[in-house]
Amino acid sequence: MLQRLLPALCLSLAVASAWAQADTPPAASEPEAAEAGEQILVVGQRPGPxxxxxxKDDHVLWVFGTYSPLPEKMEWRSQQVEAILAKSQEYLTPPAASANVGFFRGLTLLPSLIGLKKNPDGATLHDVLPPDVYARWQPLKAKYLGDDDSIERERPIFAADTLFDAGLKQAGLSxxxxxxxxxxxxxxxxxxKVTQTGIELTMDDPSKLLKDFKKSQxxxxxxxSKTLARLESDIDAMRVRANAWSKGDLEGIQKLNYADQESECSNAMRNGEFARNQPxxxxxxxxxxxSWLAAAEKALASNNSSxxxxxxxxxxxxxxxxxxLKARGYRVEDPDGEVY
Structure with missing residues (x-):
């Protein structure tokens, strides 16, 4: 139980799941249409991009592009990735933000986690959402979550995440x-050698942060609303993009339309009063x-292959x-050998 709760505590304290995603690039003006043949998700073993x-000089950093969501039954395997990792000297972890309050300190904070996901003052989604947005929520909740009314008391950002996960599962995505x-x-x-490129989020008083988060709007x-929009209109396009990634379709990948749902949710956390009060x-x-760029430049200077x-x-x-990196004088090529 503690092994499950303590990571959850650290995640909640940092709200790192939102910030670690960072902002997505601007969406294309018009999403690509999902072609009929592409709506069937690929299964089996796939290489990805x-x-x-x-x-720089004779030193190289290979970069693999991850994507979500992907077909749930897809098995990823890339012989190119395996071969290059076998001859590399260092692996740079993806950018991330995290907090660590320590094991025993975490134990004392566990009671403070109760009610963390709930709206302040017992409010419901009906109370805090605009009427038109709440009206859109109801059919999607019925479709993906059924009769579970406990979610009605959760903050919109947490309810949206639960709904989105359920929508992906029904669509055969993960x-x-x-x-x-x-x-x-x-x-x-x-x-x-594994180099952690993430940053540590420091807190003067973790228990006060939790209390501030519970009270703050x-x-x-x-x-x-953006999460609802993706489930209302983007499921088929998600399938197209998932298939493009799994097949290594660079042309399709470059046309990907990244909806800005993630940036909206990140901004909600980043701009919350509880966060603004934390240096x-x-x-x-x-x-x-x-942090990532510093690690990348150090790896490029030290290793033949990273x-x-x-x-x-x-x-x-x-x-x-x-x-x-290109702006700093490095040569950058895409998987087709085209120079940036």
Whole structure:
């Protein structure tokens, strides 16, 4: 029980699940239409996209682009990734933000987690959401969650996440964590040096942070509305994008339309009053990028071959990680060998 609760505590304290995703690049003006033949999700073993290549002199950093959601029954395996990891010297973990309050300190905070997901003052979704948004919620809740009314007292950002997960499951999609776990196992198999690129979120008083979070309102109605919009109109497009990733279809990948649901939900947390009062919770996105770039440059200077994983959104973002390396004088090629 404690092994499950303590990671949840740290996650709740940092609200890192939202911030670690960072912002997605701007959406295309019109989403691509889901072609009839693409709505069937691929199954079996798939390689995913090729690798981006960052070089300077004779040193190279290979970057693999992850994506979510993916087909639930897909098994990922890339011989290219396995071969390159086998001859690399270092693996850079994906950008992340986390908090660690310590085991015994965490035990004392466990009672404070009760009610963490609930709206302040016993409010319900009907109370805190605009009427038109709540009207859209009801049919989607019935479709994906059934008669569970306990969710009506949760904050919109948490209710939205539960609904989205249920919608993905019905559509035969998953968050795609198996791909990251597979890469981790290959890294362990070849005993690569692992460099954690994430940042630590410091807290002066974790118990006060929890109390402040419980009392504070979050501007998360927009996050909730964007989540509903994806489930209302984007399921088929999600299937198209999942298939494009699984088949390594770079042209299809480059046309991906990343809805801004994640950035809206991240902003709701990042801009909450409870976070604004914490000095260690400021400029998280910028600090994450700076930490990763510093690790990447150090790896490129030290190793003949290094390997990293980044979300496709962060790779394709014109302000993202690889474009920042290009601006610093590194050569960046996409999986087709095209130079940025």
């Amino acid at each position: 090729g690798l981006w290549k960052v070089t 968050k795609g964590y198996d791909v990251s776990r597979k890469i981790d196992s290959i890294v362990k198999q070849h005993k690569l 979050l501007a998360d109605a927009q996050c909730f 260690g919770f400021q400029n998280i996105k910028e600090r994450m990028q700076a 390997f990293a994983s980044l979300r496709l959104a962060d790779i394709l973002d014109p302000r993202g990680y690889l474009h920042q």
